[in-house]
Amino acid sequence: MLHPSGIDRARQALERGDRLPGGTLPAAIAESWQRCRDLGLDPRSVPNGEVIAFAEVIRKREQVAALRRLALAEMKLLHSQIAGSNFIIALGDAEGVVLDTISDQHFADSTAGRSVIPGSIWSEARYGTNALGLAAAGKEAVAVYGREHYFACHGHLSCMAAPILDSNGRILGLLDASCSNEARQQHTHALVRMAAAQIENGLIFQERTECFILAFHPRAEYLDTLSAGLVAVSRDGEVISLNRPGTSLLAGLPAAAGSHFDQLFEASFGTTISGLLNGGVTAVRDRAGSGVFMVCRQIAPGGRVSPPRRSGVMPAHNGGDRAPDFVCEDRSLKRAVAEIGRAAALRMPIHITGETGTGKELMARHVHTVSGRKGEFVAVNCGAVPEQLFIAEIFGHERGAYTNARSEGSPGLARLADRGTLFLDEVADIPLPAQTALLRFLDSMEVRAVGGQHTHRVDVQIVSATNRDLSEMVAERSFRADLLYRLNAFTLHLPPLEARSDFALIVRHLMRKLAPDAAITDAAITALSLRKWPGNIRELQAALQRALVRGMDFVDEGSFDDCSSPEETESCAACRGHPLDESRCREIRRAYRDASGNISETARRLGLSRTTVYKHLGL
Structure with missing residues (x-):
């Protein structure tokens, strides 16, 4: 007779309401389960997630505009690195409200994928133990694998999330990758952590253009990696920003915004900067006596030194070399x-x-x-x-x-x-x-x-x-x-573009050809899928080109104001020719328009399931 594993015993106890057996779960997961219990959540039920109004999503995006721009670029890179893993990548704000998603089409079509949409609130109180909620609570990268999720209906998922912090340790946002393919869990978890670190570093360069930005590490060959410390210093030597590796490397010293360079390193700020500008890499000692190598990555004011290369990032998986140069997954x-x-x-x-x-x-x-x-x-x-x-x-x-x-x-x-x-x-x-x-x-x-x-x-x-x-x-x-x-x-x-079941893949393929470094969100693809395309793929490509002219970094649903809206009299392809079905379909589409493209709000207004709404929208 096989003895139940630790997770089996833990889940049995959870669902019976018994005390959780010690040592069967990671501490963070066990503590989260207990908090969910205290909130009265039933692990056997289906969570009733809340979705905020789309206008509020727009407001939240504007509050973190700089973060979002960097994050979407990293999300696109993640998308290429874990393509084919049946996954979704989400950017959340500090409270766990999803702002943007980029996903694998199969995951987006699943029940789980349809619950991770802009405006959905992935807090512990609503979705139980999940990576976004845990990362927000603990300010640390976290993974929740399979049945470690509180709700049993999430047991087939693996979720990895990492917080994006400012130099004072405050959460600016959350980056999450969730998938149903467990074979690449550790690989994906590492990539999510690296992406979050890259965003944090990018924010320092983006927001501290008036500062010297110095990279340092005990080993010179690590100066171009994400493990290097970054410190933004004013022209007077005041520390303005410090990344997480920098804080760790200077543990025990007053390594925080507001301190002075001379409080952290033995050589004076003026001497160090002179050496860096004249000779490249310089060896210095911190005030604790540890030796580090240092290099200037940005000169204040005005001039710049090239930021560090992306090293240590695993290359994207490359498919078969005989694949056609177009999408045909329909x-x-x-x-x-x-x-x-x-x-x-x-x-x-x-x-x-x-x-x-x-x-x-x-x-x-x-x-x-x-x-x-x-x-x-x-x-x-x-x-x-x-x-x-x-x-x-x-x-x-x-x-x-x-x-x-x-x-x-x-x-x-x-x-x-x-x-x-x-x-x-x-x-x-x-x-x-x-x-x-x-x-x-x-x-x-x-x-x-x-x-x-x-x-x-x-x-x-x-x-x-x-x-x-x-x-x-x-x-x-x-x-x-x-x-x-x-x-x-x-x-x-x-078939015409509006009849293609692989519409999202076509959009992403065109984006890769037009602007390989630009990201496009799932919400943008949904908005495009609701348009009529008499010119088919050629017309879609032109629409994407116009959107890229407005902003080359990313494309979201607000980038297509010049596209015509779906006609009120239009029904989905499956309902055409059936008068009763067409009438119901048009009602759903009008409600979707009135709800500003919010799927959950549309379903709530009409008393339908979100799956039904998605079906009639042709998504």
């Missing part, structure tokens, strides 16, 4: 894309359909990549070639074959694509006379230039694309039926 699209390689191996012509801006040329280039062909990818916009020149453009022409022909002749695009891919974009615009010639080419793969006598056999992967309905054109006799059947041997449809 279920129906992903299934079709997985079959492209087999279609190309069988030399099947591939036909791509989709609205303007859905990425048809990107998909065509992916076909070329997975085909493994060594030749060129040759694209032609069939609508941009004059009718009388189309055949000569595709199949080439001999010298002087027609008026205005090139004097040296032309091999034609089909021959240029030999052993590669010929992409016929806007194939619906091919003139009828040319359709006959193209059909003959597809049957034989032989090319004869206009005015020429010889044929050339080529090996070409054919990819075509259009945003029009070729079947309708066949019925109207403006497109040949036999040509359509040759082109659409394998058809791949790109």
Whole structure:
């Protein structure tokens, strides 16, 4: 018979209301459980979290604007480092109110993910034992793993949080990473602590531009790491700010704002600064007799020395090198894309359909990549070639074959694509006379230039694309039926952006391409997902570019004031065509708008679950 583990015995005692067995839990967790008990929280129930009004969230963001700017940059870096771990990264204020989130899409769609939203209050009194609440209470980095959470419904989560402190030890904010993948807990915990330390250091540089900023450490090779002490000193030698490693390295000395450099180190401030500005790294002793190395990272006033490099940060995980240069996690699209390689191996012509801006040329280039062909990818916009020149453009022409022909002749695009891919974009615009010639080419793969006598056999992967309905054109006799059947041997449809289930991933992918160092919040992605996108991905990219022009550091839901709001008469895709469902859906969307985009407030006003609201908003 197996004996229950420590956490099993602790939870059994907790849920029975018995005294907690000693030594089965970390002290901080046991103390938190007891506080939750004292508050009368039932560990078997589901917590009823509170969400503050969005206007209050905006006010709180403004109060910590400098912190938020730095934190969002670190959150984006964390996002890249733990991508694929089914996680959410949250920034909270000192009271545990969530201000911003950046998450993995799978976690965001989960019940837990939908409770970590801007305005949610993750205090111990509301959510029991959790990392945000504990970090706020203890001013220390903390991890709460699995069933260490007070509420049993949180037992599948692992949460790591670290406080962000000012030089006086006051909490400015909280950084949290929560995930359902326990395999990388320790790795994630270390990254969260490092990110919080980097934000604290960044605040010193950002807020003390008038000071000398000095880095020091007992070992010179650690001066560029997060373990180095940072001290901001006025031109008179007064200590203005000191980071946490600096306070620890100077333990036992009056290391605090308001003290003087000369009270901390044996060499005088003037002598030390002269040495630093002339000679780089300087060896000094503190007043306790310990030797440290020191370097100037910022000169006061005006001039700057480069801040320390980001060392010791684990690199982001790099996915497979054959991944396409676009997002295709939408279920129906992903299934079709997985079959492209087999279609190309069988030399099947591939036909791509989709609205303007859905990425048809990107998909065509992916076909070329997975085909493994060594030749060129040759694209032609069939609508941009004059009718009388189309055949000569595709199949080439001999010298002087027609008026205005090139004097040296032309091999034609089909021959240029030999052993590669010929992409016929806007194939619906091919003139009828040319359709006959193209059909003959597809049957034989032989090319004869206009005015020429010889044929050339080529090996070409054919990819075509259009945003029009070729079947309708066949019925109207403006497109040949036999040509359509040759082109659409394998058809791949790109859904419009508003129908894509991987919308959030598309936004993040575009952000990485447009501004790799800029962060985008979950709230911004939600706001974008509620818009209509007639121009699809191309229009979305333009909207992101405009938002980045306003502020290159991060993008939140306030960055898109120029985007039109969802129409009141619009319902989600699942409800369209069902009158009763459409009416209910429009009511939910109007309430969401009236609640300033607050999911919990919308659910409360309508007496619905948040899951129902999310479903009708298409999130």
